[in-house]
Amino acid sequence: MAFLDNSGDIILDAVLTDTGRMRMAKGDGSFRIVHFAFGDEEINYANYTAVTSSGYEDLEILQTPVLEAFTNNASSMKSRLMTLADTTHLYLPVVKLNESYSNNHKRYSADNVFIVAVDEDTAVTDASLNNVTGIFNGWNLDDAKSFRLDQGIDNSAISPTIPIDGDLTETQYIIQMDNRLASLYAPDGTSAASVSFIDDDNVASYYVTLSSNPSYVSSNTNADVVTALQVIQGSRGTTCEFKIKASTNLQTSTYWFTRLGGTVTTETVACRYIDTFIRVTGQRTGYSVDIPVRFLKKV
Amino acid sequence: MAITYKTFNNADLAVTRTLLHEVIPITGSIVSGTYVEGTTNETNIKNYSHGMFQSIYDYPYLSSSANHIMDITVGYPADSAMSNSSPLAQQMQPKKINIYNQMSQLLVGFDHTGAIRPFDKDGDLTGGNKIKEAFFITFARLLVKDEIQKNTFRMSFATGGTAGNSRFLNSMTVGDYGADSSYKVNSPAGEYGILYTSSVTPNEESGVGLLYYQAGVAVLTASVFTSSAANDFGSSFGSSATSADTRNINTVLSGTAISASADGFRTRLINVEFNNTTELNSTIYFCRANHNEFNYSSNPTYLTGSKIRVKEVSKDQPLAYITTVGLYSADKELLAVAKVSEPLKKTPQNELTLRVRLDY
Numbered sequence: 001m002a003f004l005d006n007s008g009d010i011i012l013d014a015v016l017t018d019t020g021r022m023r024m025a026k027g028d029g030s031f032r033i034v035h036f037a038f039g040d041e042e043i044n045y046a047n048y049t050a051v052t053s054s055g056y057e058d059l060e061i062l063q064t065p066v067l068e069a070f071t072n073n074a075s076s077m078k079s080r081l082m083t084l085a086d087t088t089h090l091y092l093p094v095v096k097l098n099e100s101y102s103n104n105h106k107r108y109s110a111d112n113v114f115i116v117a118v119d120e121d122t123a124v125t126d127a128s129l130n131n132v133t134g135i136f137n138g139w140n141l142d143d144a145k146s147f148r149l150d151q152g153i154d155n156s157a158i159s160p161t162i163p164i165d166g167d168l169t170e171t172q173y174i175i176q177m178d179n180r181l182a183s184l185y186a187p188d189g190t191s192a193a194s195v196s197f198i199d200d201d202n203v204a205s206y207y208v209t210l211s212s213n214p215s216y217v218s219s220n221t222n223a224d225v226v227t228a229l230q231v232i233q234g235s236r237g238t239t240c241e242f243k244i245k246a247s248t249n250l251q252t253s254t255y256w257f258t259r260l261g262g263t264v265t266t267e268t269v270a271c272r273y274i275d276t277f278i279r280v281t282g283q284r285t286g287y288s289v290d291i292p293v294r295f296l297k298k299v
Numbered sequence: 300m301a302i303t304y305k306t307f308n309n310a311d312l313a314v315t316r317t318l319l320h321e322v323i324p325i326t327g328s329i330v331s332g333t334y335v336e337g338t339t340n341e342t343n344i345k346n347y348s349h350g351m352f353q354s355i356y357d358y359p360y361l362s363s364s365a366n367h368i369m370d371i372t373v374g375y376p377a378d379s380a381m382s383n384s385s386p387l388a389q390q391m392q393p394k395k396i397n398i399y400n401q402m403s404q405l406l407v408g409f410d411h412t413g414a415i416r417p418f419d420k421d422g423d424l425t426g427g428n429k430i431k432e433a434f435f436i437t438f439a440r441l442l443v444k445d446e447i448q449k450n451t452f453r454m455s456f457a458t459g460g461t462a463g464n465s466r467f468l469n470s471m472t473v474g475d476y477g478a479d480s481s482y483k484v485n486s487p488a489g490e491y492g493i494l495y496t497s498s499v500t501p502n503e504e505s506g507v508g509l510l511y512y513q514a515g516v517a518v519l520t521a522s523v524f525t526s527s528a529a530n531d532f533g534s535s536f537g538s539s540a541t542s543a544d545t546r547n548i549n550t551v552l553s554g555t556a557i558s559a560s561a562d563g564f565r566t567r568l569i570n571v572e573f574n575n576t577t578e579l580n581s582t583i584y585f586c587r588a589n590h591n592e593f594n595y596s597s598n599p600t601y602l603t604g605s606k607i608r609v610k611e612v613s614k615d616q617p618l619a620y621i622t623t624v625g626l627y628s629a630d631k632e633l634l635a636v637a638k639v640s641e642p643l644k645k646t647p648q649n650e651l652t653l654r655v656r657l658d659y
Contacts, residue, residue: 061620066639082301
């Protein structure tokens, strides 16, 4: 996409996304625009110099060139503007991977990714791979490993003993992943989550909520100021935990590994791999985290 | 509560209809003479083995860059003089009759007995003069879009020429003069206007053809070519046509293939011009950001250690910048995206309404 001409009047370049066109083509009434949101994904707020106070604080931001609209629904609106009634907030919550809580939540440090072993041979049989920190059993989920994300204000200026504002607490998370590769499971590995929808690019979205899915979302009641088990330094909100299970296609064939991945040696074992990511977004604040994931299959 | 989506209410939606017009010029050099291979083979003209019509492209049609612009064909009904007594042995007569019947049943329809109605010169189907021998020029949808704009159609062509002289010796311009205020609606194919020559005062008998606006079809009576003194309607392209091919319109129409009549018309075409019309149905979504809305961001760069970058102390006003508007379904799937050409600053001191128009 090219940049929009920003030399004159402000113009608005609007397009239907591929998902929008797909729904329109279905003709089943699913193309109905109900909500809107504002996005600012081009903006780098680090360019804001608050101390200038001369009217030039945001000059660089206002000069940011804006690209034409993407039609891919997954490529736009990655960060949204937020409405908060209270204008005095100085701190806002974030969502962070918690790899400190236990080794069961850590990534594979050598490659800096979370590895999901996709079949029995890789996940269970191979002694070199089956008990390594950061290599998850994505075949039958029969291990204690899971992804864990904590939400809260990551600043010691707001003590964790102070409860987080109710309007800043995430009670629902959207977990998105490539449906061809994996699906979402509860952190104990016993039940699959129901997918909310799968878009035209095979990205599956799962909604998990504090009230309906307590095994996935729970309140983080830990208020310890100093603890090695927490990654949120200040007020803590909720925790989101889950597992992912490799798709049958990944378990039983090398088709997607050939098309989307390559080969790698992990723990001296020759394997095929696919690199992807899982996006976890707080529904209330819109804050999102991309978790790097590698699917691994022994050659 | 923190929210990032806002729901439209009824006052935030408006539906509009806009007619968009484009000027379509088709010069005579496109339809004949520009893409000549050897002496006579025109590579932008496609003839078919069935011989029912001839297609004209704006570029050699074997190229993927070529666009189909129009077709030309001819026809007359079974009761035409052409089919009864011909100067030459009739060629492709059943096909010419079929073409006429097909076009007339489509564009004029049937009478109360179920018989196909012939084209009527003034559009009054109850009587009057009929157009029997006709050229049909069907314009591609690429050019016509939804319809031809009324009173914009003009077509200039040579009507004949003395052998040995230029075939453009006598020319004529026809158009749907006055059709923006006077057109017919008694066709099953939509609205149509009467084609008149530029020099006449429009009346019941001065029409020389019909123009169907939504169908994008011009019907031109072959009689316009009989007014030339020499009646030259040579069908072959090139220098030989001006010197040797002196057959008149009746001879060509009945005694040659449809493609030969199309060649004769095409090589006499000087210019065609009209405005097309695209009907844009739009929904306008008014995306309103009130003063107390959308003043924070979930952009990862908005925070450093959870602290808002654009604030020094808590009493500072929050602010954020808008570059994108996302339109979502009820289940929060992104259905449409709009981008503003420069970031818009949003603070509690201002309110914004972005008007996003989706055309269908």
